[in-house]
Amino acid sequence: MQHQQSSDWLQVADYRLHLRQLQPVEPNGQRVLMLHGAIENSRIFYNEKGRGLGCFLADQGFTVYCADFAGRGQSIPAVSRSFNHSQQQLIADDIPALIRHLALAGPVHLVVHSWAGVVVAAALARQPELVPLVRSLVTFGSKRCISVQSWQRWLHIDLVWNRLAPLLCKAYGYLPARQWRFGADNEPAQYLLDTIGWIRGEPFADPTDGFDYRSACQPVRWPPSWHFAAVNDQLLGHPQDVQAFLAETGLSSGRYSLLAKSAGQLLDYDHISMLTAPEARQDHFPLLADWLRVQ
Template sequence: MPTLQYRSLFVEPVAGVRLHLREICLPAGQTDQVAPSRGAILFLHGSIENGRIFYNEKGRGLAAYLASQGFHCYVADLRGRGLSEPKVGRGADHGQWESVVEDIPALHRFVADRHPQGVHWIAHSWGGTLAAATLIRFPELRPQVLSKTLFGVKRRISVRSLEFYFKMGVVWQGLAPLCKLVCGYFPAKPLKIGADNEPWGAIWQVTRWTQDRHWCDPVDGFDYSAALQAQHAALMSEPVSDYRWPRSWFLAGVNDKVLGHPTDVQLFIDELGAAETRFTLLSQVKGYRHDYGHIDMLVHRDAAQDHFVELADWLD
């Protein structure tokens, strides 16, 4: 593994908010010697996570792997998470609306200004749902997005199991509201339920989206389902470039029983209706080294010799 360069950058989408981007790349002068320059990637994490799901300073993780292969990687900490400021705490009133309308567009434009040839997007779990919502609201961004790679990404949760009732019923809809009354947010990190804390606004908005068949924003009423239908109709009548979806690859773990169940991933693919879409089930039956789950599809030690290699080739 070649030596990588790590640097912290900050983006200010609105006054008083600083979003952290971890830039990971080969040092200047090494790109052509070790690996050819292969473009820029913006990484988006999911709920009760931060950007660390994609990297560490020891060179492990998807972003570190792709940087070693010549990609210029930018790993986001969404608002209040990771090294972004201010941290999630009492009084934090933001949610996923701010991520979709303010933060992700600002992060993309920052990276796109540095790499005008285009930017790949890679997202895990709910980060991929927010990414899709951003491209529905702002279709003018789509020509600048070279591809989307989505790990364990769903919008609705349709599969019911004991694990579902515990994670979504007991934790998400029971413990999280109780925590809101006590401390004003969901302290997932000290409770050892997740890697980072979550503002209450995101909790109740995620709950709505995972339960409702019709996709609508509970904050401002934006109708994603209707917008998708209108955009698909426009593509049918004429090749409107702004409405074309980037080529997309959805990956699901066969052992992901709730948060990115393969059935729900396929439901989201069908809902989006993008033409150039690939779906892969990460399982031993399909030729992969392990039967992967929701988290280990990104953090397993063998992933860098497994589907990460395939992804690097696909991005090209």
């Protein structure tokens, strides 16, 4: 491992967002902000043994910051009945605060997983003055709507996410995804409720104040972008839903790659293994590092 790890916290309103800094031994002067998806935290990108995309990029000379959203990971306080947090707060407050904080030393690369791609696009569309602070945008398995019809969708989305999860939020005051073993981290109740309409395919507008993100995306001059989908991601980031999200936001002008053996990869990747499989260090991780260097 050719980097050192440490933690810092960014104060936003009455809570603090955890930032895990991966500091390379020989920094190349470029910085990367990594943002996680729903029912997970920033450890999707790193661990203390040097695994994950964040660690790989740090070993390549990038200074990497892996952020935990409010209430998740090591952010303070942890999600609970007494600490709620909405999707709009994430879009309008937290993501802008993270970008501005790290961009004090110049524009940053954004690397995001799953639902983080949706909230990042919304944040940049809502506050387009942030766009010049973003050097590039990379998404992994990011989709807004789940359109595929399958037994997995019926079980995990229609039953668990759309019906069971709101009931659990009423009972616990938050979504206990870890306790119920369908996620790596818990979610604030309001955040969970805010996602349901978008996943169902309702308009890309803010459920709190009606802000029209779809329209706001159209004039945005997006930074250079690269979007990854995985051939075995048959639900949470199905390739057709990833492409629909890119078309809706105008991000389809960026580069798109399907991670599959048929495309020359060592594995047929899925929603999680695209970031965690050891084979990724020989497949798309080096290609991404090379691409980031020239953006």
